[in-house]
Amino acid sequence: MSAPVHPRSAPTAPGRAIGADLPRVDARAKVTGTATYAFEYPVPHPAYLHPVQATIARGRLTRIDTTAAEALDGVRAVLWHGNAPRLRATDNAELAVLQSDQVFYRGQVVAAVIADTPEAARQAARLVRLDYDQQPHDVDLSPHRGDLYAPKDDHDQGDLEAAMAGAEHALDATYTTPMLHATPIEPHTTTAVWDDSGLTLYESTQGAHFARQELAPLLDLDPQRIQIIAPYVGGGFGSKGPLHAPTVLTVLAARAMFGRPVKLALTRRHMFDQVGYRSPTIQRIRLAANAQGRLSGIGMDATVQTARLAEFIEEATGPTESMYAAPHRHIALRAAELDAAVPGWIRGPGQCPGMFGPEVAMDELAQACGLDPIDLRLRNDPDHDPATGKPFSSRNLAACLREGARRFGWHDRDPAPGTRLVQGWYVGTGVAASRYPVVPPAGPSEATVRHLHDGHYEVHIGAADIGTGAWTVLTQIAADALGAGVQDVQVRIGDTALPEASVAGGSTGTMSWGSTIVAAARAFRDRHGTAPAPGAEASAPLPDNPATEQFAMAAFGAQFAEVHIHADTGEIRVPRLLGAFAAGRIINPRTARSQLIGGMTMGLSMALHEQSIMDPRFGHVVNCDLAEYHIATNADVADIQAHWIDEEDPHVNPLGAKGIGEIGIVGTAAAVANAAHHATGVRVRDLPLTLDHFLG
Amino acid sequence: MIPFDYQRAQTPAAAAAAVAAHPRAAFLGGGTNLVDRMKLGVATPELLVDITHLDLDRIEELPDGTVRIGANVRNSDLAAHPLIRHRYPALSQALLSGASGQLRNTATTGGNLLQRTRCVYFQDTTTPCNKREPGSGCSALEGYTRYHALLGASEHCVATHPSDMAVAMSALDAVVTVQSPHGRRRIPLAELHRLPGDHPEHDTVLDHGDLITAVELPPSAMAARSRYRKVRDRASYAFALVSAAVALDLDGDHISDLRIALGGLAHKPWRALRAEEELRGGPATQEHFRAAAQAELAAARPLKGNAFKTDLARTTLASTLSDLAAPGPRHEEQR
């Protein structure tokens, strides 16, 4: 089975597709339920898999008794480290599933049941008896641990201590963001078939080629013998970017069942310990400023956690390096290696939590200086990237702040906190800046353009649409690049049978796949002219962009929040969120708005609700379902608006487009926290902003 | 999930007999709680007796004005019924504040009353829990207790009962009718659920095989002036941190009678008898409301993770009382 083809879109005139408010080309397939997701692929006579998880956080398995599990009707096999197929390259220990008796965290997969039904597999998994040699575990994150290490070089410039000592206004405060989980609505699912033709995976992934590239050496298999098919993905939020253990587990099971397909769909609870999470962050922020609010010193000491099993670093200091300039800066990241699950990509890794402390600190500083928080940011808006000294390809933070302020109605804001009580609710407004860097795509990309007949084209690229709108915007980009209408272009994505493409991550998809398609279209015209024969074809890789060496590149934004806090109970509501963004050329206003609003909604959710509760005694997250791990509901989301300013960036790429997938979530929580302070006078430095912060 | 048998009961008596006859049998209502627990391995029934086809799905007014709610009436239907909305608004509000639209469409009155605690350790078979496995210990005592009890808990269990509906019913003097294998009986709703004491494994006073057939709401003038106020961690679709169901009968500025039940604070809907007593016959003033709330919460024994709920319960109760006494715009709930 290969990537699906959608019905033709509503027509656009040649060369007019980019910027058109085109409905999603995959919308009909999705709303009619005909879009097939990984678990749903009809394979003959599938077996089902259920993992068995460690119930200790550190130690060694001394005995596994599978007798009762194997005796159950319908059970085909119980895999564990003693009988599981061997993996080859296991440098990423997270993926070395069932290869040893070591337990690195509670919830780690230590065995798995393969059965004829998911129910039998699940029941049998409970019957597998495990004995351990248990050792004391340690999951306590603290900036005062003796064993913290520096995963990257510190950024030091001038003398921050002296700047703090000599400053008219000095702020030194600590902010925290909790552990967070990505929780896409489609769980991580894999359907694996290993037979004589090789390995076929129907996989819920943000990057089919990326997954294949990780799997091939692990299995010591020629990549050409692995096909990964992923046309539709029900959300990933980073957690389906890199490969995680459950996929490898399913592949091992398919190997063990050679010839018989095996399916795995994680339960919601599995998704709290199998597929990564955002590390909690502890952020000490120091700001030194003169009476006019000009920053003389900036400090950030961030502490994050990684896992004893494998390293993943939440680069929470990233944004501070490039956000504001000062002669004296000290930026340092420290990590603790804990007996916990391996953290991973989720929704703006590093950027999102890393903007919370600094952007709340800016609000505190504005208050201390008696300045409007927008004014403070404008006064400190640098004209060169403070991290590298390079000029920006474009930086329109100031324009976003001004445009957002105008639309939000900021101008007549009374700065005094805690003074507006309306019908029992304290009312406040707040602002914060957003930024998301243009990062290099994770992996190469190539596209192929093929002329079918009479000006109808197919464009092939192994890209992923995880609900973002990639199907649609790539169709628009291809149409313009070929001088055709969108109705004449069919894009095929989501399959390793197509040319290789980078992972959907880091907000790079549209930029890198789009630029690749533009290059392929150029190559096509160069070779075949404007009257190509049927079947004419050309391919091209993503061209290098020398400008990335010369310029610092990032999208910017400003987010505004109105917050109401109940005077008696501290309940918090956000009736209004407004973001103004500068992200280069917007390819499709409909899908762009949906991305930005989606990001802001996640930011709201992070501000108000989301928090994974680690119970240190056991070493696992205890609120591991969607009744207890709160995500914003419809009732929490009121008026959310996303706007953008016209930004022309001739350097960023041939499209002039920056990523918009993640910027919407960056800064949102700070804007809400700042508004909560404006409402009540209570400064909350620890997310989420639950009502207990505002009581009494 | 372990394999189980399934039966459809023909009559309430047969249902009760069928469950009573099998020590590992359970009634199946909407299944929104039981089936979840089965998937988690927390409940392991060998026989499900489906009661949803029994003729217990009517809401009717009896000659004496009592409103009888069949045990199978779905939460959505109950919330929307005109008799409930007009005569017992707190009950309608409580139902609508619970769970989600989809769940309320499925959940039954009987199942809602007998849903089990949401304590995260109770739901996690890899951790000790006295309620799930008597004698294994209570993981919550030193653990995550945001949703746990302040009142009436024991060293063996600090769980709360999660139902909103039950809190409103408790304030409305509801009575539960029960069909047991041996006959029928009536239990005041306020006495249905128990405190954990030494036996947290028992949520209620019901015996194995007792089928709830209906809930009766006695006629009450006061109930028309009732309100349910739920304070929670998101605007919708979250269990109560604290809730208050209050019914008030005012004679001028004086309180001639009242009922208060609190949710989110105890192993059962907490009838605030102490506060009721303080207020009955007294003036309906802010000070009195606050003092009564203070008196009721004097017995609170907060845990590390839920100390804020003492304050929250006080202010929630006091402000619900004053809203009801002097309805004005001040505390209208707003987004």
Ligand SMILES: Cc1cc2nc3c(=O)[nH]c(=O)nc-3n(C[C@H](O)[C@H](O)[C@H](O)COP(=O)(O)OP(=O)(O)OC[C@H]3O[C@@H](n4cnc5c(N)ncnc54)[C@H](O)[C@@H]3O)c2cc1C
């Ligand atoms: C995500 C989520 C959020 C929720 N949020 C809330 C909330 O905010 N507030 C709230 O109040 N509730 C909430 N609930 C719980 C919901 O209200 C209950 O699941 C529901 O009311 C149970 O009703 P049911 O008919 O489905 O019960 P079932 O699951 O069928 O049964 C529950 C129990 O009662 C027994 N039983 C059922 N009927 C009878 C009877 N007639 N006689 C004797 N025993 C019986 C069953 O054997 C079982 O043990 C939530 C549930 C979920 C899953």
Ligand code: SF4
């Ligand atoms: S509070 Fe009760 S339900 Fe929760 S762990 Fe303790 S005994 Fe179990």
